[in-house]
Amino acid sequence: MKKSKTVKLFAVSAAVLAAVSCGNKKADAATDAAQLPEGVTVLKLDSLTLTTIRDDEGDKRMPNSLFYGEADSAKVDSLSPDGSVPSSISCFLVETQGKKVLFDTGNGMEHGGMLLKRLDSIGVKPESIDYLVLTHFHMDHIGGMTEGGKPVFTRAEVYVPEAERIYWKYMSNQNAKAAADAMAVYSGKVHCFKYTDALPLGIKPLAAPGHTPGHTVYQMGRLLIVGDLMHGFDLQIQDPGICPSYDMDRRKATESRKKYIDYIRKNKLVTAGMHFPGNGVKDSL
Numbered sequence: 171m172k173k174s175k176t177v178k179l180f181a182v183s184a185a186v187l188a189a190v191s192c193g194n195k196k197a198d199a200a201t202d203a204a205q206l207p208e209g210v211t212v213l214k215l216d217s218l219t220l221t222t223i224r225d226d227e228g229d230k231r232m233p234n235s236l237f238y239g240e241a242d243s244a245k246v247d248s249l250s251p252d253g254s255v256p257s258s259i260s261c262f263l264v265e266t267q268g269k270k271v272l273f274d275t276g277n278g279m280e281h282g283g284m285l286l287k288r289l290d291s292i293g294v295k296p297e298s299i300d301y302l303v304l305t306h307f308h309m310d311h312i313g314g315m316t317e318g319g320k321p322v323f324t325r326a327e328v329y330v331p332e333a334e335r336i337y338w339k340y341m342s343n344q345n346a347k348a349a350a351d352a353m354a355v356y357s358g359k360v361h362c363f364k365y366t367d368a369l370p371l372g373i374k375p376l377a378a379p380g381h382t383p384g385h386t387v388y389q390m391g392r393l394l395i396v397g398d399l400m401h402g403f404d405l406q407i408q409d410p411g412i413c414p415s416y417d418m419d420r421r422k423a424t425e426s427r428k429k430y431i432d433y434i435r436k437n438k439l440v441t442a443g444m445h446f447p448g449n450g451v452k453d454s455l
């Protein structure tokens with residue numbers, strides 16, 4: 171089995187990124203590693219600047235039991251002998267063409283989310299976000315959209331997969347209510363898209379159903395943001411057929427994982443996953 175490598179990110183301030191020349195980018199950036207706060211890393215990827223922001227704190231791990239489901243528990247335990255796999259809750263800020271795009275918003279401050287605090291620590295204000303792009307409507311992805319019933323990202327245009335919006339619209343649980351409330355707060359700024367639609371800045375939406383009906387991954391150049399394609403990376407990269415209990419349709423989730431693992435490898439993409447361990451980014455699978 172081919173081992174995945176975590177991207178060696180160069181933690182740099184915005185000023186250093188602007189000043190670094192193409193010829194010595196790596197050396198100059200590495201000298202500024204101490205300037206970024208805990209939970210934040212930065213990667214310069216062609217014309218994109220990717221900032222990863224941990225919405226959680228400490229060492230987050232997913233227990234093996236989360237992945238037992240229809241899988242053989244003995245198989246899961248053999249692939250993950252420590253009894254759990256490293257994970258995270260991460261959001262991703264992409265800057266390009268003078269615009270800021272935030273992919274997902276974490277749990278929200280009311281539920282212990284660290285996104286806003288960490289954005290503030292690097293000088294990024296919520297009102298500076300131009301586009302908010304959602305992978306799906308689970309609470310640890312949309313919880314940070316609002317605070318006290320008001321929008322957090324006041325200037326942002328919000329892009330959501332039409333398939334995801336339709337599904338939750340007709341559900342009656344707490345998650346559906348939270349999604350409906352968030353969409354209402356951003357009324358007039360919500361754009362429900364089909365996969366054939368053109369999104370701003372060349373963002374390419376790709377259907378990845380299974381985790382939820384409208385779960386979506388997004389490509390920007392060599393970067394693929396995969397949402398909740400994998401909750402336990404170290405386990406599921408070994409066997410994509412292993413599903414966490416969070417996957418709503420195991421068959422479709424497995425098909426999506428296999429499809430995009432192949433797509434990533436074929437196209438040599440950098441991958442950012444909301445529950446990947448560490449900073450949430452892998453330079454190869």
